[in-house]
Amino acid sequence: MDVLTVPAERPKGWYLPLMAPNTKGPAFAWLDPSRLYCNSQALADCVKDLLAPFQGDSIDLVAGIDAMGFILGASIASTLGKGFLAIRKAGHLCVETQSQNYSDYTGRQKTMEVRLDVLRPGLRVLLVDQWIETGGTMKAAIRLVEQQDATVVGVAAVAIENTEGGKWIKENYRFSHCVPEELQIQVDGKNLEFVKMLN
Structure with missing residues (x-):
């Protein structure tokens, strides 16, 4: 699917074929979802799909995880008319911070x-990242939010x-993602057939 093509019918996840496969080897994620953000309708529909399970919920703030979670998180915050909080890799914020160690999808230890000065007791936060593979990054972000009550x-x-x-995230928190249920097994298997199927 061409990055500028918008089909007449736009079911949940129609934009997933816009994602690009990894061409750089095992040091990188297996798939690059950011190509779909280049299509304004795809990005808007992705945001709509992500927000669908939270319709009617009280959300005070959207927090996005460094770095690709910034794109989706800021788009969601703008759609909701809410503020956006950046959860950053260590060493990039020039103010007082709270830190959390974690292991990312490659197994590397990071912080x-x-x-x-933003999070406080009772503040209701929607956490956003581009992709959750092992869950280590998102768990660390959850801890950072909850440690400030x-x-x-x-x-x-x-x-x-x-x-x-x-699975731990799905069992313990409300969640949303853009993958239709019938394609989940292919995503779990890191199989690009689901991209061909939707094309």
Whole structure:
């Protein structure tokens, strides 16, 4: 599917074929969802699909995870008319922060941090990232929000894989993602057939 093509029918996940496969090897994620953001309708429909399970919920703030979660998170915040909080990789915020260690999808140990002057008890936060593979990054973000006594309303991502960490998130938090149920097994298997199927 051409990045500028918008089909007449737009069911949930119609834009997934716009994602691009990894061409750079195992040091990178297996798929690049960011290509779909280049199509304004695809991005708008992705945001709509991610927000659908939270219609009627009280959301005070949207928090996006460094770095690709910033794109979706800011788009969701703008759609809701809410503020956006950046949860950053350590060393990038020039104010007082709280930090949390985690292991990312490659198994590398990292640290993320959040500023101390925004989150507060009772604040209802929607957490957003581009993709949840092992769940380590999102779990760390959840801890950062909850350690400041704010409430995680839910978790949103283009896809949440059914790994141990992904299942933990689905079992413990409200969630949304853009992958139709019949394609979940292919996403979990990192199989690009689902892209061909939707094409």
